[in-house]
Amino acid sequence: MKIYNTLTRRKEEFIPLEAGKVKMYACGITVSGEAHIGHAFQALVYDVFRKFLQKQGYEVTYARNYTDVDDKIIARSKETGIPADEYAAMMIEHIDAAMRRANIDEPTLWLKATEHIGDIIDFISRLIQTGHAYAGGNGDVYFDVDSDPGYGCLSGRDKRDMLDGVRVENDENKKNAYDFALWKAAKEGEISWDSPWGKGRPGWHIECSAMNRAAFGDRIDIHGGGRDLVFPHHENEIAQTECLTGKPFAKYWVHNGLIKVNGQKMSKSLGNVLLLTDVLDRYSDEALKFALLSSNYRADVNITDSFFSDAEAHLVRFYTLIGRIEREFPEEMGLDPRVDAEFDAALSDDFNTALACANLYGYFREAGRLADKGDAGARKLTNAVRAVYSLLGLFRRDADGYLAAYAAEEIPPEVSAVAEERKAARAAKNWARSDELRETLRKMGYAVKDSKDGYTLEKL
Numbered sequence: 174m175k176i177y178n179t180l181t182r183r184k185e186e187f188i189p190l191e192a193g194k195v196k197m198y199a200c201g202i203t204v205s206g207e208a209h210i211g212h213a214f215q216a217l218v219y220d221v222f223r224k225f226l227q228k229q230g231y232e233v234t235y236a237r238n239y240t241d242v243d244d245k246i247i248a249r250s251k252e253t254g255i256p257a258d259e260y261a262a263m264m265i266e267h268i269d270a271a272m273r274r275a276n277i278d279e280p281t282l283w284l285k286a287t288e289h290i291g292d293i294i295d296f297i298s299r300l301i302q303t304g305h306a307y308a309g310g311n312g313d314v315y316f317d318v319d320s321d322p323g324y325g326c327l328s329g330r331d332k333r334d335m336l337d338g339v340r341v342e343n344d345e346n347k348k349n350a351y352d353f354a355l356w357k358a359a360k361e362g363e364i365s366w367d368s369p370w371g372k373g374r375p376g377w378h379i380e381c382s383a384m385n386r387a388a389f390g391d392r393i394d395i396h397g398g399g400r401d402l403v404f405p406h407h408e409n410e411i412a413q414t415e416c417l418t419g420k421p422f423a424k425y426w427v428h429n430g431l432i433k434v435n436g437q438k439m440s441k442s443l444g445n446v447l448l449l450t451d452v453l454d455r456y457s458d459e460a461l462k463f464a465l466l467s468s469n470y471r472a473d474v475n476i477t478d479s480f481f482s483d484a485e486a487h488l489v490r491f492y493t494l495i496g497r498i499e500r501e502f503p504e505e506m507g508l509d510p511r512v513d514a515e516f517d518a519a520l521s522d523d524f525n526t527a528l529a530c531a532n533l534y535g536y537f538r539e540a541g542r543l544a545d546k547g548d549a550g551a552r553k554l555t556n557a558v559r560a561v562y563s564l565l566g567l568f569r570r571d572a573d574g575y576l577a578a579y580a581a582e583e584i585p586p587e588v589s590a591v592a593e594e595r596k597a598a599r600a601a602k603n604w605a606r607s608d609e610l611r612e613t614l615r616k617m618g619y620a621v622k623d624s625k626d627g628y629t630l631e632k633l
Contacts, residue, residue, distance in 0.1 A: 309346025
């Protein structure tokens with residue numbers, strides 16, 4: 174089994190620190206708002222990692238964190254008038270409910286920054302004692318980046334690069350502009366805790382290092398998160414942890430890609446953030462998973478207008494065939510072993526869910542041909558698909574129940590009329606009119622896809 178290690182920039186054979194056991198940590202959500210599709214993608218990726226490692230026989234302890242105190246949460250607290258701790262607790266409830274709707278399983282351990290303040294203060298105190306951190310005159314505490322000769326090992330940046338592309342707070346209490354905060358002095362009215370440096374709260378980066386050490390000790394096997402966390406968050410985690418322990422922190426650093434919407438970065442400023450609950454109001458959790466896992470986890474995912482509807486349409490076809498085969502071949506028949514072997518081969522190569530999902534099309538084509546010939550091998554094949562792909566959260570439902578809930582609705586006649594007018598415009602090479610009618614269809618809630626055989630309509 175091989176994993177791509179961001180630290181070494183290559184695929185490496187996976188050998189855990191302790192035979193048969195895996196300690197895995199993934200940076201979770203800062204609970205300043207509702208869960209969006211990027212949160213779901215990250216949670217899904219590391220849930221699949223955990224389950225496949227378990228399938229390979231490892232005992233996996235998987236921890237995720239909630240950052241439940243930071244600048245964004247305090248800002249939202251001020252906007253809403255809800256105390257910061259109450260606001261964070263409310264958001265955690267909302268996020269947990271959305272993840273349950275998506276049928277993404279809980280980690281082994283949930284870690285919250287506010288439940289580890291003592292561990293964080295102790296961690297910072299030890300860094301000060303060893304000369305890797307210092308207290309400013311204003312109650313803040315900073316990590317001394319110059320004290321770590323290995324700084325930049327994960328991202329490949331040097332200290333001068335730190336001043337580019339990342340917000341750096343210049344403060345007369347810092348030795349250097351690129352030193353980062355471990356503890357922030359409380360401002361008037363902000364949530365705070367007592368510390369040797371006065372009332373304050375943790376900096377963002379120190380939370381994960383302290384929680385990791387409290388849960389797992391000095392070293393872990395796998396540390397994961399989104400690619401946007403490589404710098405500065407994970408870089409800073411490595412620096413402060415390894416300066417404290419003198420040991421390599423995580424053996425394998427893994428990072429998932431980011432979400433784009435119609436080619437643009439998903440962001441509040443662009444108004445294109447897709448909330449998880451909004452997606453689940455329109456599509457099944459299986460469509461969500463099939464769509465997201467059909468990409469390599471390290472690649473960015475571009476969500477187009479038909480991204481989830483395409484996935485749902487494929488699943489409807491798959492479930493339709495499963496239902497037919499289970500009716501025509503009511504005996505269980507056993508499992509086709511090829512499916513499990515090919516699935517393991519795909520995910521053993523850096524968790525290649527994209528290949529595993531692509532293999533489904535071939536399995537269902539073959540199952541259809543076998544069913545047409547009355548060959549019971551069709552049931553063995555779909556049985557194996559059901560058994561194996563449940564690890565990805567797919568094909569867990571009764572076929573008829575799934576189809577009743579998610580089969581495509583009949584296209585309204587007024588929509589079909591516009592689509593036919595557009596077809597005629599295309600035949601007449603009236604491309605301007607064709608584009609106008611495409612936009613009309615979009616406003617009516619349908620995407621049109623052209624092919625050599627004509628066109629198809631899919632609900633947006």
